[in-house]
Amino acid sequence: ETGVTQSPTHLIKTRGQQVTLRCSSQSGHNTVSWYQQALGQGPQFIFQYYREEENGRGNFPPRFSGLQFPNYSSELNVNALELDDSALYLCASSPGGQLPTDTQYFGPGTRLTVL
């Protein structure tokens, strides 16, 4: 069974650019959540996709957008990058999407640096 994978591992962009981060969910999982983790902070929920539909969103501006594909992999897109977007971006997958006992399994993250 393959776990959650993310690409790329590291990324450097400049302010104003756009970035796409990718996540492959664990086999059998149909729900993907994205989190942003700034240095020294806990992960902050960005949004979640369940069966290709957005299923909840945290307090992030519209320039953070996402997509989930039929194979349940997902992309996180960030437009008009700002310096404060520098963070570790984490993807987590879970099997059911709605059950209160669904456990999320995290990938290793993508480290984004905005210069």
Place this chain on the structure above:
Amino acid sequence: DAKTTQPTSMDCAEGRAANLPCNHSTISGNEYVYWYRQIHSQGPQYIIHGLKNNETNEMASLIITEDRKSSTLILPHATLRDTAVYYCIVRVATGNQFYFGTGTSLTVIP
């Protein structure tokens, strides 16, 4: 969302039990308590979760008070590899979103 309060940091001697407390006084009756840990700059790792009964797995034990306002994660025999930030999370009942706090930084001392 129910908030959690955890100590910022703790130390534990190698081989001893590590007891990590968490307060969640506003938890609702159908909200679960989850624990994750994060070793430096890696993705968070699931440890255990529970509703109201005590739970145990191969990694840890979770003790939830009868009023459910607090819980304790117990690592029975801490090793150096248990050094990490431990997050206590109350899982919202109506969705699948996790809201992390700043966690407890546990250092296991040789």
